[in-house]
Amino acid sequence: MSQTTIETTTEPTIRYNDQGLVPAIVQDVDSGDVLMMAWMNEAAVRSTLETRKATFYSRSRDKMWVKGESSGHVQEVQEMRLDCDQDTILLRVKAHGPACHAGYKSCFYRNWNGETDRLDVVEKKVFDPNDVYKS
Amino acid sequence: MSQTTIETTTEPTIRYNDQGLVPAIVQDVDSGDVLMMAWMNEAAVRSTLETRKATFYSRSRDKMWVKGESSGHVQEVQEMRLDCDQDTILLRVKAHGPACHAGYKSCFYRNWNGETDRLDVVEKKVFDPNDVYKS
Numbered sequence: 001m002s003q004t005t006i007e008t009t010t011e012p013t014i015r016y017n018d019q020g021l022v023p024a025i026v027q028d029v030d031s032g033d034v035l036m037m038a039w040m041n042e043a044a045v046r047s048t049l050e051t052r053k054a055t056f057y058s059r060s061r062d063k064m065w066v067k068g069e070s071s072g073h074v075q076e077v078q079e080m081r082l083d084c085d086q087d088t089i090l091l092r093v094k095a096h097g098p099a100c101h102a103g104y105k106s107c108f109y110r111n112w113n114g115e116t117d118r119l120d121v122v123e124k125k126v127f128d129p130n131d132v133y134k135s
Numbered sequence: 136m137s138q139t140t141i142e143t144t145t146e147p148t149i150r151y152n153d154q155g156l157v158p159a160i161v162q163d164v165d166s167g168d169v170l171m172m173a174w175m176n177e178a179a180v181r182s183t184l185e186t187r188k189a190t191f192y193s194r195s196r197d198k199m200w201v202k203g204e205s206s207g208h209v210q211e212v213q214e215m216r217l218d219c220d221q222d223t224i225l226l227r228v229k230a231h232g233p234a235c236h237a238g239y240k241s242c243f244y245r246n247w248n249g250e251t252d253r254l255d256v257v258e259k260k261v262f263d264p265n266d267v268y269k270s
Contacts, residue, residue, distance in 0.1 A: 012247050025172060107218040114187070
């Protein structure tokens with residue numbers, strides 16, 4: 001399929017990378033906050049479409065995982081958007097709890113300060129990971 | 136650096152992939168819209184921090200590019216956030232014009248409809264690419 005066709009087609013034609021994965025950005029539909037980025041394989045894409053629960057593929061654990069399966073912080077998918085190139089996904093979700101295992105609503109809780117060249121924490125911690133992820 | 140240290144340090148420690156690249160999500164600070172995703176190498180990260188203009192690395196053209204260098208649609212970087220793992224960047228920008236070369240404000244102009252299994256165009260076209268990218 002040509003580049004122009006990929007941009008205009010109504011047929012989903014995801015271009016997975018050479019590992020069979022595609023990056024998926026997760027955005028909270030209510031606040032507009034960008035919550036996290038994770039990877040999906042084709043099975044995770046299909047599962048997300050069917051269950052409407054954000055489902056990813058873990059490269060380190062080599063398996064599919066449903067967001068919230070340990071924490072209960074599931075992400076209910078309202079929209080699954082594709083970009084012009086069809087090589088990036090944007091999930092617009094109702095977030096049932098914070099997205100970040102480090103205790104923040106969003107994984108993007110640090111800002112790189114160009115003047116100090118350090119990271120400033122710009123979000124509030126909303127839970128203690130030790131309480132949520134019990135061993 | 137351990138996983139916990141990466142999550143809590145104030146030291147920027149970007150974990151580039153095996154091609155020396157890191158994905159960068161671009162969000163409009165005013166509307167909250169997710170505009171696009173592109174890749175950065177270390178030079179593009181440094182250039183973005185210094186010039187405050189979103190700068191990426193093109194894998195197909197094998198060179199750095201400043202967003203808006205052809206179209207004039209530059210992205211003025213207000214914040215450059217890192218995620219917990221320090222392997223994804225979120226640029227929060229003032230967008231001087233639409234982000235997508237296909238003519239939309241955001242590259243994510245199509246929604247994958249789970250019922251029809253087709254892509255629905257959910258954004259309005261705001262310019263004709265032929266007028267902006269003259270040969």
